[in-house]
Amino acid sequence: MAQAQEYITKNMNLLPEYQEKYLKDLLANIYQTNEETGEISGIATQSPLYGNPVLDEAGNPMFEALAGGFTSDAALAKTDQYGTPIEGTEGGVAAPDVMRFTDAQTEAIRRMTGYTDPETGEVVYESGVGTYKPFLEDSRGTFGKGIAALDSSMGAYNPQGQIQYDAQGNAQLDSQGQPVRQGGYKDFYDPFVEDVIDSTYADIDRAGAIENIGQRAQAVGSGAFGGSRQAVQESELQRNIMDQKARTGSQLRSAAYTGAQTQAQSAFENQQKRGQSAGQLFQGLGSGIGALGEATQALGMQDVNSLFNVGSLEQGQLQNEYDVQRAGQLEEAYEPFSRFSYMRDILSGVPSSGTSLAAAATPQASPLGGAMAGANIISGGQGQGNIFGGLGGLVNR
DSSP states (O other), X not given: OOOOOOOEEEEEEEOOHHHHHHHHHHHHHHOEEOTTTOOXXXXXXXXXXXXXXXXXXXXXXXXEBTTSSEESOGGGBOBOTTXXXXXXXXXXXXXXXXXXXXXXXXXHHHHHHOEEOTTTOOEXXXXXXXXXXXXXXXXXXXXXXXXXXXXXXXXXXXXXXXXXXXXXXXXXXXXXXXXXXESSHHHHSOTTHHHHHHHHHHHHHHHHHHHHXXXXXXXXXXXXXXXXXXXXXXXXXXXXXXXXXXXXXXXXXXXXXXXXHHHHHHHHHHHHHHHHHHXXXXXXXXXXXXXXXXXXXXXXXXXXXXXXXXXXXXXXXXXXXXXXXXXXXXXXXXXXXXXXXXXXXXXXXXXXXXXXXXXXXXXXXXXXXXXXXXXXXXXXXXXXXXXXXXXXXXXXX
């Protein structure tokens, strides 16, 4: 029986030699391993985000200098926003960061929340919140004075004077335990009235004495010297003198009392008016003090807002500068990868004129397989059911 032949065909598409060399050089620059030393090289062997640290001869890290270049003196090195010297590197990309509050923003926060010097304990700023409270307390006190002044101006006039009260509202007492009064008629009574009355009495007495002398002279001239008639005349004269004294004294005292009463009442009315004016004045001052407190806090908050807004502008500018610098470093770090990607695109766009390599092969029959097939034929001819039984039967014979 003839055995069918099997054919196996292998095909390979090979790039042109120049393209194959181009691709090998490209991949070797990206990543390759030295077969002898095992060292790997290429731009993909290290992250482009991390640069190579700059070290001095002793192997100590160096810092970026303020004047450019690198320095081993930390005092001459650039610092970040936290005050830490920046270590020098070749290549690499700065870590992402957020700008902290600027000095203006920190100052605004201190003025708003209050700040105490941690070293000296001195209170540099009181809290800007609630600065109106002392003004409101002063305003309330001033308003109270106005109300008290208005209350005192509502009392009725007392000729004996107004009772005086202390700060606690208690009546002031004299040494005899009587209420102290001010503004009564006695305070305005003319102290010279009695002197005037005494002088008037003396004038009346002198006039009476002169009148008495005249009457005596007249009596003597009429021949009625002495006797009851003269006594009656002198008694009548004395009575007239006493009546004149009484009328004159009462009139002077009445006039003095009326004048004192008028002055006291006028002073009381003036005092009431002054009290009402003072009450209105104190109320106006209280309102002004309260408004001053509100204005003080509002102006303080305006200063805080101005400082914070200026600080926000400065913070935003610093953040933008940092982000632009970092974006430039990222672009520089990934530029080689972009260049190789561009070169890969060039290779993929070049039409390929590669050759094909084909190989055909015919499989050969296995000798063992032929032997086994013959054994099975013999075994089948003797009536055995399997190869192992056939071989066994053949051996036993």
